[in-house]
Amino acid sequence: MTGLRRYHPLHAVGFLRKTLLLYLLPLVQVLFERDWDALRTALEQDLALFAFLTAVSGVILHASRWELDQEGALHLRWNLIVERRRLIRSRELAVVQIERPLLARLTGANLVTLYPAARGQGKTARLYLTRRDAALLADTLMPAPPEQEYHPRGGERLALVLLGTNSLSTLLLVFLSLREGRVYTPSAELLALTQLSQTAAWVARWLPAGLAWLLTGLTVLFGLSLARSFGHTVHYRVWRGGGVLASRGGLFRRVERRFRLDRVSCADVRLSPVARLLRRYPVYLSAGCYKGTETPLFVYRAGQEKLLEELLPGLRMPPARRVPIGGRSLAFFLPAGIPCALFALLALVSRQVMPELTVLLALPALVFFAGVLAAVEGFFREGAWPSDGRLTFRRQKGLRMHCGCVFSPAPGLVMSQNPWAVVKRRADLTLVLPGGTRWNVRSIPLDDGERCAQFLEE
Structure with missing residues (x-):
């Protein structure tokens, strides 16, 4: 369909970036010698090493190609002494991401990242292409729907x-x-x-x-x-159609992502204190090997739940109810409680020994105390439940409450119990998504865990 084409010259930067640690080796001797002659020698060695690696990256760039065949499959070829090939089909992809970093914008390039639907289908592929080739590749592998825009201000x-x-x-x-x-x-x-x-x-x-x-x-x-x-x-918008959910935005780093809806594994709504105060809630998506932890797909305001369901058909939020706390582990309070107590004790001691440190030690104590208050909510609300054909969960992490909905038809599920949990009929539930993302829901009732396992079996 396209014939063999070359990558953009920026593609060689990926190889050079992996060799940055090599430039530090000549500088190690400078730490022991501590003189200008040793520094000059180290810089000369770094310059020679950089020239050699630049030549190697140039050879790799010249010998590497990509091609789209008649069926729309992508063929990748790398060649340095030994030739490697890789075939990527459209149905194997979960997310296609097109980025325009500042350096790429100056050189007329786009960074295309292809995320497979599962780990067994290969690693994530990162390709620097020209703007025209990047658009052609993305539209062939995962065409974006017509833009019916929603602006998440x-x-x-x-x-x-x-x-x-x-x-x-x-x-x-x-x-x-x-x-x-x-x-x-x-x-x-x-x-x-x-x-x-x-x-x-x-x-x-x-x-x-x-x-x-x-x-x-x-x-x-x-x-x-x-x-x-x-x-x-900034300038962010989201739209959906034809089984694809797309988003585009960014100020200095323009990013466009295309999600195949049937490959979406989990939606995560994060309720931070500021998000609750402003009543604006970010939504993060995981799809295949794309973990979606960097930026949210969009942010919706309270009262726009119908719009959220339109963009993500089948989304279910976990039930807003308290869970039974009888026999629940107090480990919820340890991650924030121990440092909070430590800094509070140090602040009290510093009032007698070194008053200048009291305010400085009280600030971390207040931060960790906020974590203790958040852990209280997790103690009463964290859990996992089947809800209207979806597996949903609540998980407290730091100051955020994560409300998740699992879309993947067959995520892995692991239930573990310690001797105390066996006596109290409690269990830790771990959900393993196709891309390797893990969600650990702590100390839930054993009956809830068994219902989740039965739901996944059905």
């Missing part, structure tokens, strides 16, 4: 509120870090500490500032991830 507002909150908290921590790190004359207490130990004096001087800047750095990194999420939600 809630996603932009949700990400913007999170980004604004993070910015305010970052500014507060920067102010606190500057205050803790200011230069001042030693006090009598500090002089007394210096008489006892220079190390203790150094710790008393710089530990508060170091901890403050550490918290600031973590908040900044979290803010960068929120800014990235906000960029994904």
Whole structure:
């Protein structure tokens, strides 16, 4: 249908990216030598290594081809000493993703990622193609339906509120870090500490500032991830038709995804505190080997449940009810309870020993205390149930409550019990989706677990 075609030159970047660690090997000697001659030698070795690997990637790019046959199947060929071939058929795919990163946009390329429907059908394929070839490949393997657009504006507002909150908290921590790190004359207490130990004096001087800047750095990194999420939600739209669910959007990184509806394995609605406050709920999809953890498919507002069912036919939400808590494990509170108690104890001790650390230690204690409150909801609400022909579950992770609906006709199911759970007739339920994603629902009644297993058998 297309004949043999070459990849875009950016396809060679994938090979070079896998060799980044090799450039660090010559620099190891610099750590021991610590002189300019060793650094110059290491840079020369890195330059020679880069030239050699660039030549190898050029040979691979020149000898590699792709082709679409008359039946619409994709043939991939790679050649470096030994030739490798791979055949990808349309029916074996669950998701086709077309990305335009900033570098690709400057060079006129698109990154096409093909996600198989199951692990046994090969690994994910990433191909850099020209814009025209990428559109041809995607339309052949999984044609997008005509655009009946739905604009999920809630996603932009949700990400913007999170980004604004993070910015305010970052500014507060920067102010606190500057205050803790200011230069001042030693006090009598500090002089007394210096008489006892220079190390203790150094710790008393710089530990508060170091901890403050550490918290600031973590908040900044979290803010960068929120800014990235906000960029994904700009100009976003979703539409469905012909058995395909498609989405497109993004500010700097334009992304289009096409889901084959009969390959969708799980829908995950995440209820975070901010999402509940704004009444805007993100929906994440898993399909085949695509795990869908990066960006949501769309965000719907409260009262738009019918629209959600139109985009995802057969979607069922888990029943909004409490589960029996008799004999339920207290392990729900351990992940957040132990660090919360630790930081709270350290904050109390610091009031007597080092008051400068009290506020800095109280901040993580408050964060983990919020996790304890979220664990309380999970303790009363987490569970798994068959609901109107679908297997549904609730799972508490951190501050989010995950409401899931399993579409896959035959997910793997594992029930495990410890001796305490056997006595209390409780079990942990693990759902294994075709792409390898696992959902672990903790300490549910054994009867509910048996009903889920019977539902999957039927």
